[in-house]
Amino acid sequence: MPRPQSSTTISPLTTFLLLVGFVLAFFPAAFHKIIWSPYNYAFPPHEPRNPTSVLCASPNICVAPGSMAWFQKSFTLPSRSRGSYLVTDTIVKELPELKTYKTGLLNLFIQHTSCALSLNENWDEDVRADMSDALDRIVPEDKRSAKGLYRHDAEGSDDMPAHVKSALIGASVTIPITNGRLATGTWQGIWYLEFRDAKHSRKVVATMQGEKM
Numbered sequence: 100m101p102r103p104q105s106s107t108t109i110s111p112l113t114t115f116l117l118l119v120g121f122v123l124a125f126f127p128a129a130f131h132k133i134i135w136s137p138y139n140y141a142f143p144p145h146e147p148r149n150p151t152s153v154l155c156a157s158p159n160i161c162v163a164p165g166s167m168a169w170f171q172k173s174f175t176l177p178s179r180s181r182g183s184y185l186v187t188d189t190i191v192k193e194l195p196e197l198k199t200y201k202t203g204l205l206n207l208f209i210q211h212t213s214c215a216l217s218l219n220e221n222w223d224e225d226v227r228a229d230m231s232d233a234l235d236r237i238v239p240e241d242k243r244s245a246k247g248l249y250r251h252d253a254e255g256s257d258d259m260p261a262h263v264k265s266a267l268i269g270a271s272v273t274i275p276i277t278n279g280r281l282a283t284g285t286w287q288g289i290w291y292l293e294f295r296d297a298k299h300s301r302k303v304v305a306t307m308q309g310e311k312m
Contacts, residue, residue, distance in 0.1 A: 170196050170307045176209075176291055178298040181257070183227035187288045191281065194305055198279040203309015205281065207289070208271040210302045213261035214293050215268035221288025231292070238263045261294030268292055276309055 122129060174193045176186060190207065191197065197205070209216050220226035238260045241248035249259040272289065275282040283289075293299065 166311045176301045179293045184291045185288045186291045200276045200309045203276040206273045206306045208304045217290040264294045
């Protein structure tokens with residue numbers, strides 16, 4: 100006598116769980132929207148008070164507004180011989196675009212290996228003279244002496260010390276921008292340090308990024 104065939108049925112709960120798994124696997128964005136819809140209905144996102152600020156929506160997702168912008172420009176500093184020079188006014192004059200930024204950052208990068216940029220004292224010029232003297236003591240020049248301090252001397256005795264000083268001080272500075280102005284401290288200024296004896300033409304790349312006015 101043949102055995103009766105047993106029928107297998109899937110419970111509604113199993114069907115629901117399979118459906119949820121399918122949606123989660125293939126449509127995660129839709130699943131996320133469905134899950135958060137009761138929250139968004141009960142607590143609708145508010146319009147920001149300042150439309151130029153960072154925009155946030157539930158659940159704690161923040162994005163930058165469209166007013167964020169990049170700007171880049173190259174310019175040449177006045178030629179100088181060895182020494183430390185305050186160039187804040189020159190930088191601001193070369194970058195009138197600063198006034199269009201409410202909040203942001205300015206990066207200045209000097210495209211050379213025997214000079215440097217720095218932030219330091221902007222009032223007493225003796226500080227700049229002392230800095231140059233101190234760097235000369237830290238990295239002395241070897242003018243064909245018997246010491247043989249440096250292997251590289253093909254470009255003059257001042258060249259290799261200039262490379263070392265450049266590595267110590269650095270080729271770039273980054274400064275905050277606030278309401279169209281550089282947010283430097285009261286006694287801070289932008290320095291251009293030239294480490295070669297002869298005058299050189301030095302090019303700077305300025306990059307600004309931030310929220311426009």
